[in-house]
Amino acid sequence: MTGPGGTDGAAGPVVVARGLRVGYGDVAVCGPVDLALAPGEVLAVVGPNGSGKSTVLKTVLGRLDALGGIVEVLERPVDERERAFRARVAGVGDDDAYFPGLSVREHLVLLARGHGVDQAGTVVDEVMAMFGITSRADAAPTELSSGQRRRLLLATAFVRPRDVLVLDEPEQRLDPGTRRLVADLIAAEAARGVAVLLATHDPEVAARTGARGLLVGEDACTDVARDDLAGVLAAVR
Numbered sequence: 001m002t003g004p005g006g007t008d009g010a011a012g013p014v015v016v017a018r019g020l021r022v023g024y025g026d027v028a029v030c031g032p033v034d035l036a037l038a039p040g041e042v043l044a045v046v047g048p049n050g051s052g053k054s055t056v057l058k059t060v061l062g063r064l065d066a067l068g069g070i071v072e073v074l075e076r077p078v079d080e081r082e083r084a085f086r087a088r089v090a091g092v093g094d095d096d097a098y099f100p101g102l103s104v105r106e107h108l109v110l111l112a113r114g115h116g117v118d119q120a121g122t123v124v125d126e127v128m129a130m131f132g133i134t135s136r137a138d139a140a141p142t143e144l145s146s147g148q149r150r151r152l153l154l155a156t157a158f159v160r161p162r163d164v165l166v167l168d169e170p171e172q173r174l175d176p177g178t179r180r181l182v183a184d185l186i187a188a189e190a191a192r193g194v195a196v197l198l199a200t201h202d203p204e205v206a207a208r209t210g211a212r213g214l215l216v217g218e219d220a221c222t223d224v225a226r227d228d229l230a231g232v233l234a235a236v237r
């Protein structure tokens with residue numbers, strides 16, 4: 001199988017962490033992280049509120065410096081300033097910052113064009129329809145409901161090229177139908193060879209995406225098999 005970036009199905013991992021320490025200042029928020037994520041795989045980072053899931057994701061995205069250990073994406077040390085990194089790694093966090101004066105559609109077209117997407121307008125219209133925000137295309141993001149803004153934020157990852165997709169609690173603020181839609185979109189991404197790293201509290205998202213897990217703990221981070229993930233999520237608190 002050839003993946004979106006021309007990667008072979010049997011290719012090695014595209015996200016690797018070894019003894020990775022993440023945190024703020026010089027204080028680690030959780031145990032060291034070891035993971036390897038290959039094209040077409042979904043890994044769900046799970047754990048209680050405040051355990052460090054977002055911090056792990058931000059470090060993988062290069063938005064936060066590692067305190068120690070190794071983190072590599074696409075076989076290079078993480079550096080979000082690198083053109084190849086920005087071109088191939090799509091991340092959605094909690095932050096919704098928008099340009100004043102641009103509509104929903106204009107935001108998405110700007111992003112798609114910035115990434116050199118052919119027929120950006122058509123792609124954006126398809127993605128807006130997929131996320132059910134077409135009727136709000138001409139609105140400013142500030143005029144959207146909280147869940148609609150979340151749909152827009154997720155849409156930003158789908159209007160641009162990507163080999164690695166990093167999503168922080170994609171289920172946040174979404175109604176149940178949209179949560180299922182997003183889970184199915186993530187599964188489809190994996191099926192076409194994208195490596196997906198996500199944080200979630202939602203057993204349904206974990207199950208529908210076919211994710212295996214990484215349980216983030218204070219002293220250690222532990223691998224969780226796919227079949228055990230729903231039980232671990234139910235027990236997390």
Ligand SMILES: Nc1ncnc2c1ncn2[C@@H]1O[C@H](COP(=O)(O)OP(=O)(O)OP(=O)(O)O)[C@@H](O)[C@H]1O
Binds near residue numbers: 024051055
């Ligand atoms: N900017 C920051 N500066 C200092 N500490 C922070 C900062 N952001 C988060 N923390 C702390 O780091 C720890 C891990 O936070 P993080 O947001 O990674 O948790 P999480 O597992 O994603 O939680 P949740 O399930 O609530 O989203 C928490 O104790 C939090 O208070």
